[in-house]
Amino acid sequence: MSIGRALTHLADAAPDAVAVRCGDAILKRRELDRVADGVARAWAERVGHDDLVTIALPNGIDFVVACVATWKLGATPQPLSPRIGPGERAAVLDLARPALVVDAELVRAGGLVPSDDDTPLPDLVASSWKAPTTSGSTGRPKIVRSTTPATVDPTAAIAPFVPRHAVQLVAGPMFHAAPFVYAMRGLMTGHELVMLPRFDAAAALQAIERHRVTWTMLVPTMMQRIWRLEGREAHDVSSLESVLHLGARCAPWLKRSWIEWLGPDRVVEVYAGTESQGIAMITGNEWLAHPGSVGGAVSGSEFRIVRLDGTVAAPDERGEIVMRRQAGPTYQYVGAEPHVRDGWHTLGDAGWMDSDGYLFVADRLDDVIVTGGATVQPADVEAVLDEHPAVRSSVVVPRPHGDLGQAVHAVVDVAAGEVTVAELAAWTRARLDPEKVPRSWQLVRDELRDDTGKVRRRDHR
Structure with missing residues (x-):
């Protein structure tokens, strides 16, 4: 059935079940269905069947409502980072040519206020259920339109590695593809979404404990921040039935x-x-x-x-x-x-x-480093650096070298740790082949990767 109808079906079956919570805000299934219907009616003159609707909002109730309203109109949500630079945003919008851009400005102007009209909406199915952008880490951003239509079986599991019933912690930003897919497919099949406004290791463990989260999707960057969190073992994570990780x-x-x-x-x-x-x-x-x-x-x-x-x-x-x-x-x-x-x-x-x-x-x-004829995989070096207790994350890139062609260069986020280049060099020499040991270093105290573990390597070359 259409995604819009499936969400109504779930609301009819369990109207008081929580659909999504973010911070102190809660929306139950009947409330979500009713509000999204009203917003869809308010947008109906601007958004048509198979249109793209760009949704540039942070994690929260408004993001979910905007997506559901889009599906109710037989249109396709096109999630976009609200923090994207003006040049990249303009490039994406030039590609998408959306019927509507749902951002903070539109919300302030009342763009998510439901219409008072109660005319039934037609049951429409978009030819594509999602159209996210890539990260743009290697060049000009592009839009990825799914060839799967906006239909779903609300009684079936979405994948062999995702549970049918779950309290799902949404830890990543919804404008990225993986958090969007697993959160929204979960919403369509009865998951209760516990959404973090932004990833924080302590907040994630607190949410798991407080809301008895049973399933979540993480990336290795999140896993490392949680693992290194002081007091991690004091949190009760016994409700977790499964953790899915991907992305790097x-x-x-x-x-x-x-x-x-x-x-x-x-x-x-x-x-x-x-x-x-x-x-x-x-x-x-x-x-x-x-x-x-x-x-x-x-x-x-x-x-x-x-x-x-x-x-x-x-x-x-x-x-x-x-x-x-x-x-x-x-x-x-x-x-x-x-x-x-x-x-x-x-x-x-x-x-x-x-x-x-x-x-x-x-x-x-594209990331492979060829130094003196030897091939170095940056991920091999980063894995060794990230294991050091004083390292929060690292990025390894090639730098030009007169004799070797390329040299291994390491940018290391040491957070508040007290560690020297000499100590890190000794750590890597003890664990890596000589050609993989970085020849130049930069220590920083700013996070190198975003909440999905992505990094713009070209910025460090």
């Missing part, structure tokens, strides 16, 4: 720490992109048997490793990761051309597969 390569030491803390049955990892052109999954128990892997293909996905000449690599041989879904293309770009060869898509990652079909990710192909 998780350092083995951090993964093992979470498995030891929660147990392997409660830690699941997924490898996928905004485009959803391939999905791999691994449980904690599988990971212990195949440490470092991101799992095997699920949800009708296929993966291959290919060499530079396009031939299929042997087991354990490194190459480019390519993927496809049996059901066909899952996305359309607005503002770019997809990287597709003979039906196989790529995220631009390097990796390998073992003889059991488990996938391993090395790093982004």
Whole structure:
């Protein structure tokens, strides 16, 4: 059924169940359905079937209402960061050409005030249920229109790695693809959303304990901040049935720490992109048997490793990761051309597969550093640096070098820690091959990555 009808169905079944809470604000299912209907009627003269509606709001009740109202009109929500710079915002809007931009200015002007009209809305289905932007970390932003229509079965689980019933902690910003997908698909299938206005490790643990959260999606940056939080073990996380992590390569030491803390049955990892052109999954128990892997293909996905000449690599041989879904293309770009060869898509990652079909990710192909003829994966260096107790996060990039071509350069966020370059150099020399040890360093006390673990590497080159 249409997403709009599915949300009404859930409201009819449990009108007083909490749909979403953020801070002290709570919206129950009947309230959400009624308010979204009213907002949709107020927008009806501006928003038509299959239009894009840009939603540039922070995490909160207003964001959810705006999305639901969009689906009620048979339109497609196009989430956008409210903190994006004016140049990037203009570029995205030029691509999207939305029928409406829902931002703080529109909210202040009463743009989310429901109409008094009670005329029934037609039951419409947009041809695309979402149209997020990519992060723009490697170039001009682009819009990723899903080829999946705005329909859902509210009685079915959304994926094999997501529970059917859950109290879901929404820890990441909703204008990013993964938090948006899991929160909204959860909302459509009966999840109670506990939304953080912005990620904070202490607030996340407090919310899990207070609201008896049963499921959440995190990225490794969040996992590290939670793990390093003083007093972490004092919080009751017994309600958590599963933690899903994705979005970046998780350092083995951090993964093992979470498995030891929660147990392997409660830690699941997924490898996928905004485009959803391939999905791999691994449980904690599988990971212990195949440490470092991101799992095997699920949800009708296929993966291959290919060499530079396009031939299929042997087991354990490194190459480019390519993927496809049996059901066909899952996305359309607005503002770019997809990287597709003979039906196989790529995220631009390097990796390998073992003889059991488990996938391993090395790093982004564009991020690889070639120094003195040796190939260095920045993620290998970052994993070692991030394990240091005084390091909050790190970014490793190439710097020009007269003799070597490129040299390994490390930017390290030491937060309030007291550590020297000499100490960090000794730490890496004891754990890395000589060519991977950074030759130049920059220590900072500002966060290098956003709440989804993303970083603009070009800013540090």
